[in-house]
Amino acid sequence: MTTFLQLAVSGVALGSIYGLIALGFLVIYHATGLVNFAQGSC
Known part of the structure; x- marks a missing residue:
């Protein structure tokens, strides 16, 4: 039972x-109209 809970x-x-x-991704898409997959890079 503990395995199922974990x-x-x-x-x-x-x-x-x-x-x-x-x-x-959704917030960036609605704000810009483009899908930006580089949102995590600095």
Whole structure:
């Protein structure tokens, strides 16, 4: 049971990270009208 709980928490955390990345792309796309894949580079 603990393995399932660890996998569920890990899956939710990874899904949240993917969601935040997607929101970043969405905000940049709506602001500029272009898809910019270099948003993380400095």
